[in-house]
Amino acid sequence: MSRYYIDGGIPLKGENIVKGCKNSVLPMMAAALIHKGVSIIENCPDISDVRDMSDILRSLGCVVNYDRGTLTIDASYVDGDYLSGEIVKKVRISVLVMGAMLARKGCIRMDYPGGCRIGKRPIDYHIDVLRSLGANITEKDDCIEAECQALKGAVIYLPFPSVGATENALIAAAAAQGTTILRGTANEPEIHDLCVMLRKMGADISNFRPGKIIVRGKDSFLSARHHLMSDRIVAGTYAIMAAACGGSIRLQMDNVYAMTSLSKVLKQMGCIVNTGNDYYEVTKKARLRAVERIVTEPFPGFPTDLQSQIMVALCLADGKSTIEEKIFENRFQVVDELVKQGADISVFGTRAVINGCKRLYGKETTAKELRGGAALITAALAAYGQSIVTDENDYIRRGYENIENDVKGFGGRIYRD
Numbered sequence: 001m002s003r004y005y006i007d008g009g010i011p012l013k014g015e016n017i018v019k020g021c022k023n024s025v026l027p028m029m030a031a032a033l034i035h036k037g038v039s040i041i042e043n044c045p046d047i048s049d050v051r052d053m054s055d056i057l058r059s060l061g062c063v064v065n066y067d068r069g070t071l072t073i074d075a076s077y078v079d080g081d082y083l084s085g086e087i088v089k090k091v092r093i094s095v096l097v098m099g100a101m102l103a104r105k106g107c108i109r110m111d112y113p114g115g116c117r118i119g120k121r122p123i124d125y126h127i128d129v130l131r132s133l134g135a136n137i138t139e140k141d142d143c144i145e146a147e148c149q150a151l152k153g154a155v156i157y158l159p160f161p162s163v164g165a166t167e168n169a170l171i172a173a174a175a176a177q178g179t180t181i182l183r184g185t186a187n188e189p190e191i192h193d194l195c196v197m198l199r200k201m202g203a204d205i206s207n208f209r210p211g212k213i214i215v216r217g218k219d220s221f222l223s224a225r226h227h228l229m230s231d232r233i234v235a236g237t238y239a240i241m242a243a244a245c246g247g248s249i250r251l252q253m254d255n256v257y258a259m260t261s262l263s264k265v266l267k268q269m270g271c272i273v274n275t276g277n278d279y280y281e282v283t284k285k286a287r288l289r290a291v292e293r294i295v296t297e298p299f300p301g302f303p304t305d306l307q308s309q310i311m312v313a314l315c316l317a318d319g320k321s322t323i324e325e326k327i328f329e330n331r332f333q334v335v336d337e338l339v340k341q342g343a344d345i346s347v348f349g350t351r352a353v354i355n356g357c358k359r360l361y362g363k364e365t366t367a368k369e370l371r372g373g374a375a376l377i378t379a380a381l382a383a384y385g386q387s388i389v390t391d392e393n394d395y396i397r398r399g400y401e402n403i404e405n406d407v408k409g410f411g412g413r414i415y416r417d
């Protein structure tokens with residue numbers, strides 16, 4: 001459990017080198033399973049999701065080592081075929097191991113995966129994709145059993161551009177027999193980063209353009225070394241902190257193009273956003289303006305993973321804003337906590353209406369999921385007085401290596417115990 005003690009109301013100023021991307025490294029770790037050898041991922045954040053995924057790979061027989069940002073996965077020997085227990089329930093992305101294990105061993109049994117409680121998060125797309133590639137999958141009450149003689153290329157249409165299902169399909173298809181044509185795929189930068197890593201491993205992936213990917217399966221792979229791109233959600237969280245607290249923050253990062261939808265909103269709110277090839281800078285001087293309508297959508301739309309954080313900034317804007325959450329059905333969990341701090345927010349199903357107020361107040365709040373937790377840190381930094389954010393399940397550390405050090409680097413007063 002972590003408790004964050006925060007003295008709010010101080011404008012933030014400073015620089016941060018944004019760490020590698022959580023949502024890129026996790027699928028890459030699953031992808032490492034298809035290669036009978038070593039894969040190396042550099043610029044890897046030291047976060048609990050990576051540690052948990054490392055344990056999942058170890059339980060299958062891999063040797064996984066993390067040393068100062070470099071993650072080494074030796075999947076020369078993979079002898080496990082059953083993933084069970086708390087760890088699978090905790091890390092939803094463990095479902096990606098299914099495609100990789102079917103390719104590698106022809107079988108896998110696993111408990112149903114979990115993850116942050118932000119919605120129903122079923123895995124039907126994953127199962128359909130793997131069935132299309134030739135897997136026999138039995139959904140039991142407590143676990144899923146999957147097996148195949150060999151995965152075979154297929155034409156697959158995803159009904160929704162699911163990030164995880166696209167990744168599962170890519171990994172499995174890379175090691176399937178024949179050609180797979182994927183339609184309706186997600187187009188998140190993390191998908192692109194996974195394709196780059198898979199290509200370095202020797203996978204034949206082409207026609208990578210929005211919604212369509214062609215994969216020609218291979219039966220062996222190469223040892224690859226990949227440098228992770230920056231985490232656009234961590235960067236976005238800090239950019240929004242500057243908007244909510246005032247001041248000026250410069251983020252050193254490499255995939256600045258991935259921030260476009262956030263930049264648009266921040267500019268609408270009256271912030272100054274400056275970008276270059278390797279930096280992203282946000283300055284807030286005047287009172288924030290409300291934004292009539294923000295809709296969370298698949299990339300390049302506004303990311304659901306920044307929805308709670310932008311809500312905090314909108315609480316302090318002049319006027320009425322609305323947010324429509326179109327990706328997950330239970331992603332307004334911060335609302336009750338923000339209301340305690342003086343926010344005026346009403347929720348109507350998947351729509352939140354935010355009437356801006358002059359000030360939030362320091363209170364005791366509770367993190368209920370990863371990004372919501374980061375939003376509460378943001379609210380506490382922007383609030384008048386002292387706040388305590390309790391994160392009983394350490395959700396925040398799943399995705400932020402050391403949020404309190406980063407915030408201190410911006411001059412924020414924060415202490416964790």
Ligand code: UD1
Nearest residue numbers: 023093121122123124125126162163164165304305327328
């Ligand atoms: C990934 C990200 C997460 C982000 C999300 C949307 C990782 C580790 N996590 O999650 O941070 O918020 O993308 O950008 O990369 N769905 C189904 N059936 C399925 C799969 C998904 O109905 O089999 C639904 C989900 O419930 C959700 C929507 O599709 O409503 C999008 O989910 P998806 O894109 O798959 O998100 P994740 O891959 O879980």
